[in-house]
Amino acid sequence: MSTPNERDEVFVALPDLALGLLPAAEAERLMSIVATSQSLQAELASLRGASNALAHGVPAAPIAADRKAAMRERLMTRAVSVKLDSAESTSTTRTPTGTTVTTPTFSATLKLEPRESRSTPIIREVQIPARLSLVQRISPFLAIAATVAFGLAVFRLQDIMQQRNDAEDALRVATVEATRTSAQLAISDSLIAAMSGANVRVVDMVSTKKLAPGAKMFWDRVANRWTMVTHDLPSAGEGRTYQLWLVTARAEKISAGTFNTDARGRAVVQATYVLAARDLAAIAITEEPTGGSPQPTGTILVAGAATQ
Missing domain, CATH: 2.60.40 (Immunoglobulin-like)
Structure with missing residues (x-):
């Protein structure tokens, strides 16, 4: 069994392990940990499949006509510049009649100049997507939740302000009614006093x-x-x-x-x-x-x- 820390360590090193960039001993140790986790095995298989697809996914580009003519010219130049090292020698052959015939022989050595190597090798950078942290994964949901919470807070604030305005209106109406009632009572008291006084x-x-x-x-x-x-x-x-x-x-x-x-x-x-x-x-x-x-x-x- 492997520990969570070991699995996290392997998860970080999976891109290098998939590309075969790790030493053999380190790769063997990491593979032993991968064997204990199905999720790590699936991730490693996915990365290897991606690397293989990238390696064989570059299409062959057709050779332009001017470049093809230049290659042909270089080959012809090499053929003309072949150096023949010939050394003359004689070989003696005896005929059936007993006559000896001397024939000159030539030996030739064909030397081909090595093909020019490309000055600039083709290097393609393979980027393996890094694993997102927990905060990065849930940050969009946190933003949505914050937006919803803000909208609810604004709606609740508007509702509270409306309730406060309604309460103020009700208090104002009650105050007017109380004032009118007090005035009516004062008038009634005045009438009673005006009609029932001793004088x-x-x-x-x-x-x-x-x-x-x-x-x-x-x-x-x-x-x-x-x-x-x-x-x-x-x-x-x-x-x-x-x-x-x-x-x-x-x-x-x-x-x-x-x-x-x-x-x-x-x-x-x-x-x-x-x-x-x-x-x-x-x-x-x-x-x-x-x-x-x-x-x-x-x-x-x-x-x-x-x-x-």
């Missing part, structure tokens, strides 16, 4: 005609606060309004404001005016043009005499 004087006002409308005036003589409540008084027509008058003992008619009633004929009118208790003679309501009049111009619709 409040009540003046009943009835219609001058045989009609149902009527009103009550509550006069706080200490606070000089006037509060009138009408009932069954029809709404004034278009371009018209009701005007409240304080009639003094000297027949002076003092305007206390204009108003109109709702669909049920009700209205609440409040005013502040300083008037001596003995100076009030009557209270009246007339119908006037919109905006009111300095002095009454219409018929008195509702009126009431002041009593001590």
